[in-house]
Amino acid sequence: MSIPKKHHFLPEFYQRRWCSSEDKKLQRYSRPIEKKIVSERRFPSETGFEPFLYSLANLPAEEAQEIEQTFFKGIDDRAATALDQLHRSQTMTKDMGVYWWKFVITLMTRMPSDVRKYREFRRRLSESVVPILEEVKNLPEFANRASEIEGAGGAVVQDQTNSSTRGLVDLMSNEKLNSFLRQFHWRVISTDDAPHELLTSDRPVDFQLTPSGSRARIRLPIGPRLLFLGSENLREIEADVRSNKNQLTREVNAVVVGNAEQYVIGRTDTQSSFVASKMGRMRTESFVDMLLKGLNKATPAIEDGMRRALTEQAKLRE
Structure with a gap:
C-alpha cells in the first residue's frame, strides 16, 4: 500500500x-x-495540499495515515458522487446529502491553519493537565502513587498532537452539527x-x-x-x-x-x-475560530472538570 x-x-x-x-x-x-x-x-x-498534514505521530507508516486514508477518503469519495449529482441535476439523493454536508463541514475545518489552531488549543489544554495532576499527586491519600501520576501527566502531554488531530476529526463527525446542517433548506x-x-x-x-x-x-x-x-x-x-x-x-x-x-x-x-x-x-472569523472562542471561554470549567475526574479516578484505583 x-x-x-x-x-x-x-x-x-x-x-x-x-x-x-x-x-x-x-x-x-x-x-x-x-x-x-x-x-x-x-x-x-x-x-491545495500540505505534506502529511493529517498524519499521526510515532505510529507505523500505514497507521499514521488513518485520518487521510480512512476518514477523509470515506467522505470525499461519496461527496464526489454528490457533487456529480448536483452538477447534473441540481439535486442529490438523501444518502448523498448526508455525505455532502459532512464534506461541507470538513471544508470549514480541515484547512492547515484550522489544524494548527486546534492543535495549539489542545496543546495548551493538555499542558494544563500537568499542574492539575501535581495537585492530585500532592494530596495525602495519593502520596504513595506520585510516580504513577507523574507518568500519566507525561503521557498526556506526549500524545497531545495525535489526540488533537483525532479531536478535530471528532468535531467534523459531530452528529449534532451534522444533523443541524441536514435540516437546512438548500x-x-x-x-x-x-x-x-x-x-x-x-x-x-x-x-x-x-x-x-x-x-x-x-x-x-x-x-x-x-x-x-x-x-x-x-x-x-x-x-x-x-x-x-x-x-x-x-x-x-x-x-x-x-x-x-x-x-x-x-x-x-x-x-x-x-x-x-x-x-x-x-x-x-472562520468556523474553527468561532468554536475555539467558545472553548477558550469554557477552559476553566473544563480544567475544573478534569481536576474532579482525575481525583475520583485516582480514588477508585486505590
Missing part, C-alpha cells in the same frame, strides 16, 4: 470543477510574498448571467451567522457557474435565487478571495486584478 504524502485540504475532485477542458488545468493564484500575486496553470494534484443556482465566473480558495465556504447567532447561512461555489446555498431560513435562499447574479457573484467572490490564506482558484486568469486587490484582505 502506497503512503499518501500529499494531504489535500482542497480535494482534487472539488478543484477539478475549475479545470479547463483544453489543458485539464486550473488557474491558481498565490501570494508567496506580500504585494505580489503569482498566477499559474496547475493540475489539481499540484495544489438550492444550487446557476450564475451564467454574470459576466465573471465564481472563484474558490482555501477558504471556500462563506459561512455566516446572524448578529444574534440564531441563524446560519452557507454559500459555497461548486464550479465556475454553480453556487450551493444553504440556510435555516428559506427566504434568504429565495432572495439569493432572485438576486442579480452579477452582484451575487461579486459578493461571494469577495468573501472567498478576501478570506483566502494561500490560494485562490479560478478557471482562467481573467480575474487577476480582482484577486490581487482582494486576496486575504477581508479576513472574517
Whole structure:
C-alpha cells in the first residue's frame, strides 16, 4: 500500500470543477510574498495540499495515515458522487446529502491553519493537565502513587498532537452539527448571467451567522457557474435565487478571495486584478475560530472538570 504524502485540504475532485477542458488545468493564484500575486496553470494534484498534514505521530507508516486514508477518503469519495449529482441535476439523493454536508463541514475545518489552531488549543489544554495532576499527586491519600501520576501527566502531554488531530476529526463527525446542517433548506443556482465566473480558495465556504447567532447561512461555489446555498431560513435562499447574479457573484467572490490564506482558484486568469486587490484582505472569523472562542471561554470549567475526574479516578484505583 502506497503512503499518501500529499494531504489535500482542497480535494482534487472539488478543484477539478475549475479545470479547463483544453489543458485539464486550473488557474491558481498565490501570494508567496506580500504585494505580489503569482498566477499559474496547475493540475489539481499540484495544489491545495500540505505534506502529511493529517498524519499521526510515532505510529507505523500505514497507521499514521488513518485520518487521510480512512476518514477523509470515506467522505470525499461519496461527496464526489454528490457533487456529480448536483452538477447534473441540481439535486442529490438523501444518502448523498448526508455525505455532502459532512464534506461541507470538513471544508470549514480541515484547512492547515484550522489544524494548527486546534492543535495549539489542545496543546495548551493538555499542558494544563500537568499542574492539575501535581495537585492530585500532592494530596495525602495519593502520596504513595506520585510516580504513577507523574507518568500519566507525561503521557498526556506526549500524545497531545495525535489526540488533537483525532479531536478535530471528532468535531467534523459531530452528529449534532451534522444533523443541524441536514435540516437546512438548500438550492444550487446557476450564475451564467454574470459576466465573471465564481472563484474558490482555501477558504471556500462563506459561512455566516446572524448578529444574534440564531441563524446560519452557507454559500459555497461548486464550479465556475454553480453556487450551493444553504440556510435555516428559506427566504434568504429565495432572495439569493432572485438576486442579480452579477452582484451575487461579486459578493461571494469577495468573501472567498478576501478570506483566502494561500490560494485562490479560478478557471482562467481573467480575474487577476480582482484577486490581487482582494486576496486575504477581508479576513472574517472562520468556523474553527468561532468554536475555539467558545472553548477558550469554557477552559476553566473544563480544567475544573478534569481536576474532579482525575481525583475520583485516582480514588477508585486505590
